[in-house]
Amino acid sequence: MQTRLVEYFLALEREGHFARAAAQCNVSQPTLSAGIATLESQLGKRLIRRDRKYAGLTPEGEAVLPWARQLVAAAEALGQAAETARGPLKGELRLGAIPAAMPAIGCLATAMLERHPGLNISVRALTSRQIERELAAFELDAGLTYLDFEPPAHALSVPLYAERAMLVSAVDGVSIPAVIDWADVAGLPLCLLHQGMQNRRILDARLADRGLALRPLVTADSYVALLGLVQQGRLCSIIPDSHAALLDGLRWARTAPLPDMGEGSRVGVIVSDSAPMGPLAQAVLAVARGLRLPPGFAPV
Amino acid sequence: MQTRLVEYFLALEREGHFARAAAQCNVSQPTLSAGIATLESQLGKRLIRRDRKYAGLTPEGEAVLPWARQLVAAAEALGQAAETARGPLKGELRLGAIPAAMPAIGCLATAMLERHPGLNISVRALTSRQIERELAAFELDAGLTYLDFEPPAHALSVPLYAERAMLVSAVDGVSIPAVIDWADVAGLPLCLLHQGMQNRRILDARLADRGLALRPLVTADSYVALLGLVQQGRLCSIIPDSHAALLDGLRWARTAPLPDMGEGSRVGVIVSDSAPMGPLAQAVLAVARGLRLPPGFAPV
DNA sequence: AGGCCTGATAGAAGGGCGCTATCAAGGAAG
């Protein structure tokens, strides 16, 4: 059983297309085609449903999929472990972070780089669910996400800070009363993240506890989009306090505290615990444990 | 990265000897030698320390070892999953059980066979620590062991029964008072398991709670050996009640209850949870959950 | 010194995997 062939299989499953999968593997289309055929003959079962084009996996293919991922992840980790048994870490560290945690990723990434100069870091903004799925599929080495509201499964975590929500508006826009309660907030013209994102679900859940619901006029999937909307003056928004530092220099923006909602939401680093821990994951956890975040990030 | 080469590496680590490892892999010695060399050159690091003979692993080799196990386990599970995606389970189910649980393994194994006729089962008597280690090294599919006293790490468990200790003696041997307390027991001429076995450690711990210590005249690593000693008449012993059923027909043996020690020790099935669960492990857990043990095994 | 056990090396045979070029089957558009 060659790891190479299993990689073909995984690429094909990702892409749903022979030629594109071949390109992703840096081989020709017939090579990948033959590779899949070899794999299937070695296993004695068809893994791919075809009717003149790719048509999904057979039941056997589905059954095999998690093990295929496990296999290539083990192969990659084996190489990593050999390279970094002694001496510095090398290679690419794949980090996923929810948008709300993006301001903190800078601290984590620079601390990692400082500690392990040989490292390359790739950061992607993902939803908490994507992070969980990609960690399980070994497409990420570590994630930065909420720890408590919908706790990620099969993960080890290191909390970094507690996030609180802030109200943000334009100085010449909607007028915000000096003291507001949650009912006032629900009455404001809001733009918020859409409900696919955990930050929004947490906010909704906390307001539902108080019998309230937010009816945003606009929803978006990025804080940049929200700030762009707020800048127009007609809307205000709710953003994590970790973003407040980034807004510090802006003339047009004004942040206001929201009524207390109790504890903030803990945000932290998670890695997969479904296998012996790889050197990258170990390093990330170690750095996260020793990390001193700048003021503006409330300690947990 | 070829799975084959990694298997060579694992065999070599197990055997500590090139030629024997080669035999175990059904290849010639030069083939294995070259395979290891290939693996090392692909990784760019030496994995094996040699000075005219095998001399252990290098640090890189040690670092790589768990991933190598993970890789071949994933490859094997992949094949298993493909074969058994639909249709009955096949192949060999490797069970490990502590000696104390051997009487129960019959129920488990026959229930597995009944449910999955295509299966072959291999049972080995191991200490609880060996079971834990071999599960982690993917050399066992499931184990039958104590769940509570020294809880196995990285394992999912299904409790089966609670074990209590019994005093066993020969009818014409040492005389046993009708009612005894623990101090009496400590004064009897005893033969027991040695301290490498968890059953003994549990017993010792419970007596230590009462300020007592057992001083067996003979220790052994099997209940058969203990019974052989008891049969001679000079010694008595302490065995799990699950063995009492096996002694039922024996003329020479007499079992007596011991003073109550509170709850029995839970015994159950464990499987590794450090990877997606294989079909064998799933099947064992499912059968264990539905298992009805005969009287003589106290329910948990 | 001789025999052995250890692991490495040499040279040949075989097979597996890679490539380019081409084909067969549908589907969409004119």
Place this chain on the structure above:
DNA sequence: CTTCCTTGATAGCGCCCTTCTATCAGGCCT
């Protein structure tokens, strides 16, 4: 209906990698 494009399979060939048998070199023991 014809034509072209897309999608995946096939053919033919070459190269490299793995494997084998046979042999060698270095220690260790007698």
